[in-house]
Amino acid sequence: MFLCAGAVIHLVHSNEIKDMGGLRKLMPVTHIAFLIACLAIAGVPPFAGFFSKEEILLAAFNANKLIYAVALFTAALTAFYMFRLYFSIFWSKESAHHDTHHEGTVSMKIPLIILAVCTIGVGFIPFAKLVTADGAALETHIDILFSLAPVGLTLIAILIAARLYKQQNEGPQKIADALGVFYRVVSRKFYMDELYLFITKKIIFPLIGKPIAWIDRNIVDGCMNALAAITVKISGWIKGMQSGKVQGYALYFFGGVTLLAILFIYVWK
Numbered sequence: 001m002f003l004c005a006g007a008v009i010h011l012v013h014s015n016e017i018k019d020m021g022g023l024r025k026l027m028p029v030t031h032i033a034f035l036i037a038c039l040a041i042a043g044v045p046p047f048a049g050f051f052s053k054e055e056i057l058l059a060a061f062n063a064n065k066l067i068y069a070v071a072l073f074t075a076a077l078t079a080f081y082m083f084r085l086y087f088s089i090f091w092s093k094e095s096a097h098h099d100t101h102h103e104g105t106v107s108m109k110i111p112l113i114i115l116a117v118c119t120i121g122v123g124f125i126p127f128a129k130l131v132t133a134d135g136a137a138l139e140t141h142i143d144i145l146f147s148l149a150p151v152g153l154t155l156i157a158i159l160i161a162a163r164l165y166k167q168q169n170e171g172p173q174k175i176a177d178a179l180g181v182f183y184r185v186v187s188r189k190f191y192m193d194e195l196y197l198f199i200t201k202k203i204i205f206p207l208i209g210k211p212i213a214w215i216d217r218n219i220v221d222g223c224m225n226a227l228a229a230i231t232v233k234i235s236g237w238i239k240g241m242q243s244g245k246v247q248g249y250a251l252y253f254f255g256g257v258t259l260l261a262i263l264f265i266y267v268w269k
Helices: 002-012 028-042 048-063 065-090 106-124 144-165 171-179 181-187 189-241 246-267
Strands: none
Touching (some): 002 028, 028 048, 028 065, 028 106, 028 144, 048 065, 048 144, 065 144, 144 171, 171 181
């Protein structure tokens, strides 16, 4: 999915969905790989995501029915927004890029093909036999009857996404208008970006960041600079003793020995 997204951005030179649409003919390899990835994430059998999703839903069903209901709704919602993305990028409208761009080099397409093939078949590999907490292989199985509800809701979500986004129409805007404030709040990601900017720019930076920066600049750096200045000053005082003349060093040595001798013989009797 991420490699497909990179290939799309490489072609349209933008990561805004409004700049995309109708790319299936210009990007046949990426289109198929992206579709396979969406089917896997949505949990459509027999793609890889189906097997892991069913195990999670079954565990939730056996543990707590409320959690299972939330997980079931979330799975359907995932299928809807993944195919909203798929139809918005590769269908929706005529491409505005035509022959001015290309899908990408062979080095970009080969990884997409390899991963798409793996996504189709990797779910059949019995990885559960390699997962263990007590030395025994983890038991997993697929219950066809249990999977009817999740897969059915997933397919319904995909059909709804196709109805709304495969071709440009007024449906999405009508739904947005009907939801009113709720849609605006959700579309603005519950104003988390604005809240983050307010907390950082209005609270953290002026009330915490600036005082810390002042302490670092004036106290921490000031102490280090003072130590450096003192070191330089002391070295300036004592560097005169380092003349490099052996005679002078010998004079200091014998002078020191003489002072110690006088100290120990006459003072510390």
